[in-house]
Amino acid sequence: MKIIYIANFRFPTEKAHGIQIAKMCEAFGKIGVDLELVVPKRGNYEDPFDFYGIEKNFSIKRIPTLNIFPSLYLGFVFSSFFFGLASFFYVFFKNRKDIIYSMDLDPISFLFIPFLCKPYFFDLHGPKKKNIFVNFLFKKINGIVTINEAVKKDLLENFNFLKDKIIVCPNGVDLEKNFKGTKEEARKKLDLKLDKKLVVYTGSFLNWKGIEIIIKSAQNLNDVIFCLVGGTEKDIKEKIVLPQNVKLISRRDFKEMPLWRAAADILVVTGTKKDKYSFFYTSPMKLFEYMGSKKPIIASRTPAIEQIVNEQEVFFHEPDDVQSFVDQVKFVFNNSNLSQKKVEIAYNKVKIFSWENRARKILEFIKSKI
Numbered sequence: 001m002k003i004i005y006i007a008n009f010r011f012p013t014e015k016a017h018g019i020q021i022a023k024m025c026e027a028f029g030k031i032g033v034d035l036e037l038v039v040p041k042r043g044n045y046e047d048p049f050d051f052y053g054i055e056k057n058f059s060i061k062r063i064p065t066l067n068i069f070p071s072l073y074l075g076f077v078f079s080s081f082f083f084g085l086a087s088f089f090y091v092f093f094k095n096r097k098d099i100i101y102s103m104d105l106d107p108i109s110f111l112f113i114p115f116l117c118k119p120y121f122f123d124l125h126g127p128k129k130k131n132i133f134v135n136f137l138f139k140k141i142n143g144i145v146t147i148n149e150a151v152k153k154d155l156l157e158n159f160n161f162l163k164d165k166i167i168v169c170p171n172g173v174d175l176e177k178n179f180k181g182t183k184e185e186a187r188k189k190l191d192l193k194l195d196k197k198l199v200v201y202t203g204s205f206l207n208w209k210g211i212e213i214i215i216k217s218a219q220n221l222n223d224v225i226f227c228l229v230g231g232t233e234k235d236i237k238e239k240i241v242l243p244q245n246v247k248l249i250s251r252r253d254f255k256e257m258p259l260w261r262a263a264a265d266i267l268v269v270t271g272t273k274k275d276k277y278s279f280f281y282t283s284p285m286k287l288f289e290y291m292g293s294k295k296p297i298i299a300s301r302t303p304a305i306e307q308i309v310n311e312q313e314v315f316f317h318e319p320d321d322v323q324s325f326v327d328q329v330k331f332v333f334n335n336s337n338l339s340q341k342k343v344e345i346a347y348n349k350v351k352i353f354s355w356e357n358r359a360r361k362i363l364e365f366i367k368s369k370i
Contacts, residue, residue, distance in 0.1 A: 029057030
């Protein structure tokens with residue numbers, strides 16, 4: 001069996017979908033799948049295997065595409081359409097019995113996949129609205145992988161004919177990538193103070209992430225340093241005055257992130273009621289990474305996050321509630337025994353969420369649907 005993974009995105013990229021695709025391609029390779037990743041050829045790029053620190057156990061094909069007016073939506077539509085057409089002909093003329101796999105990154109580049117007359121599967125990380133194109137795609141699809149039950153439920157409400165074609169597979173984690181040294185060693189490598197209480201958030205600063213709760217709460221926690229790692233102040237849409245104890249750390253090398261997790265006293269994953277995707281559908285990879293880092297976790301109590309963890313493993317705060325967040329930070333620092341107990345439970349739980357286990361489950365699903 002050969003899997004052709006078609007994805008219309010810049011590869012490599014520091015964005016979460018790039019990490020997820022890279023780790024899944026590597027995981028398929030580790031379990032013996034012959035996989036080729038098909039992506040657009042756009043300008044200069046780094047070696048993705050070095051960028052993500054992954055094994056060279058799958059091949060990459062870069063399809064030439066047109067990149068006209070890249071800053072405009074019309075330019076994106078045109079380039080996506082061209083990539084979809086180019087990747088269609090690339091696969092079509094190979095004349096092999098391939099399996100097509102893709103992540104739904106945009107509504108245009110996948111339009112030609114059904115015409116390949118090959119089994120195809122999608123990794124969906126959010127709900128889909130009814131329209132003629134999506135309905136056509138799903139009518140012919142062999143199977144869909146979703147990251148949580150909420151996405152599956154939403155799909156079935158809109159497309160009830162998918163009832164026997166969906167499985168739920170949360171995102172994964174690579175525990176081998178954890179920093180093996182101590183908290184103090186990690187802080188020295190990052191040039192952080194050794195004697196300060198440190199709360200760390202890793203990931204983008206997009207508005208739907210809900211990280212403003214951290215910034216607003218920091219004003220009431222002057223003895224704690226908050227490091228937000230993964231973006232810049234420009235990424236925060238709301239004009240929030242940053243307290244002196246909040247440090248915005250620009251995007252870092254993917255391979256550096258285990259150091260930040262190891263340096264922390266507490267790790268934070270946020271969500272907000274203000275955004276439907278954040279509240280119901282997201283399955284943040286950082287949460288799995290946090291669980292594997294053996295650090296106390298403070299998480300927003302959203303339906304999305306509660307599908308992964310519960311009170312035994314993390315400390316919940318109410319989303320968008322500053323006082324609730326402040327109370328939980330204080331509580332964690334004052335209750336080390338309980339924190340350690342939750343850390344151990346979370347670590348033991350996350351062991352089953354390896355990328356290889358996810359790939360095995362998906363592969364068995366694929367075999368059952370072709």
